[in-house]
Amino acid sequence: MVFGNALLEIGTFVGYFVVLILIATLSYRKQKSDKDFLLGNRSLNFWLTALSAHASDMSSWLFLGYPALIFTTGLFSAWAAIGLTSFMFLNWHFIAPKIRTVSEQVESLTLSSYFESRFSDTSGAIRIVSAAMSVLFFTFYITSGLQGLGVLVESLFNLNYFIGISIGLSIVMLYVFMGGYRTVAWIDLFQGFFLLGVIAIIPIYLLTSFGGIGPVLHAVKVKNLSTSLFPDFSLKTFWQIFLTASGWGLGYFGQPHIITKFMGIRKVEDMNKAKCLGISWQATALFAATLVGLIGIYIFPQGLADPEQVILNIVKTTLAPFFAGLVLCAILAATTNVMAAQILVVASNLSEDFYKRIFRRHASSSELLWVSRASVIFISIVGFSIAFFRISSIYALVQYAWAGLGASFGPLLLLSLYTKSINKYGAFAGIFVGGVVAAVWPYFDGLYHLEIPSLIPGFALGIITIQGVSFLMRKRLTLPIEP
Secondary structure (H helix, E strand, O other): OHHHHHHHHHHHHHHHHHHHHHHHHHHHOOOOOHHHHHHHHHOEOHHHHHHHHHHOOOOHHHHHHHHHHHHHHEHHHHHHHHHHHHHHHHHHHHHHHHHHHHHHHOOOOOHHHHHHHHOOOOOOHHHHHHHHHHHHHHHHHHHHHHHHHHHHHHHHHOOOHHHHHHHHHHHHHHHHHHHHHHHHHHHHHHHHHHHHHHHHHHHHHHHHHHOOOHHHHHHHHHOOOEOOOOOOOOHHHHHHHHHHHHHHHHHHHHOHHHHHHHHOEOOHHHHHHHHHHHHHHHHHHHHHHHHHHHHHHHHOOOOOOOHHHHHHHHHHHHOOHHHHHHHHHHHHHHHHHHHHHHHHHHHHHHHHHHHHHHHOOOOOHHHHHHHHHHHHHHHHHHHHHHHOOOOOOHHHHHHHHHHHHHHHHHHHHHHHHHOOOOOHHHHHHHHHHHHHHHHHHHHHHHHHOOOOOOHHHHHHHHHHHHHHHHHHHHHHHHOOOOO
8 A cells, every 4th residue: 555655656746747848848949049048038928927936936945944934933924925925026016127128128138247237347347246146145045945855855755865856956957958948937837836726725625624724723822832923012023023024025126036037028018917926826825835834733733853844744644645746746846946947047147147258258149058058067066065965954045045145136136226326336345245244144143143134134234335335436436636
């Protein structure tokens, strides 16, 4: 019986990934240049753009990291999801239409090349520092995805963790290498609907069998965990709400793998449709994931040795093998979605921002296409090497990378689209300061127990630095030259 159940789960996995490979193969035929590989030639409809942006955002964090947060702390931590949804709405509304229009005007395929063109930086300093920050933090992001795949395979099939990350990396590299941006977008569309269906069905099915939400909330209360978004109305509670919501939400303004999705839509006029579709998807998925975390408290009142495996344990305990296999495919989908988008962004940084900018300014499109593919292999191997040592939890790795990217690029992207008072000196300094502060803040926070998410000081100091340095350099450049 156990052997038969395992065969059902494996069969579900195999069938699922056959579909992914088929999509990658069909997309490969449409790929002719680096512009196709990196931005799909700006030809995607609003369905593809919306689901691609959100599916590439919700990594294994949606299934593993976030439910574990709710499982260990209670409902109050759902402010992280509320913050993410609210700030993503702002991202769609204020950033997406403008960056789509401006990036095409200056013929930019990456966020760093946009910054270079926007500030007329002929030295290449902005492009190189932004690419360096992107590669640095995405390496940790990709590592978290690989770690999630390793944990999943290890838990399900009792296979070695090394084998798990090897299998996962091979799958992601295959369809990114074959199809690039267009492939990732089509796979994101397919997996976006699949993810939403799976994450929504689990709590509906289980709550129905439990007789509603009442027993679940009672179990949460028995464990002395939060059962409300507003435990009280004290100043301290509102401060914690601000930190939780902003500590995640602000990061949306600086995530290159999401911003590039906005740049690839066919028509700017369709951005509002994409926004409505995408936000609906995100709100539903995060609400369902919150319920999964709460249900975990009810099913496992004594807790788990590894809270990030709460959904895996729920699935194995309550669902039939075939449906369990579908759920586990969804977890793989969430992980591979984001990894593919992130690897693609890093490949664009290495090919466009390092290779073309520093070594081969007049490289052909076909040459850059192959450099992009070589970059996919390179960054995948680096991420694999770090994931092998399991240096931290999935949640912590994602939070670190998210904060670093958000603090590096968010302040500059916002100011570059809505003000003309900043210059290339402020832009360079802002990227550097924001990224460095976000990178080192966790160490200071741990030392002094400040309990402030690194994204908030990094973002704030990034804005101050951009404005301050731009002002100082503008004054210096306008001073009369002494005879």
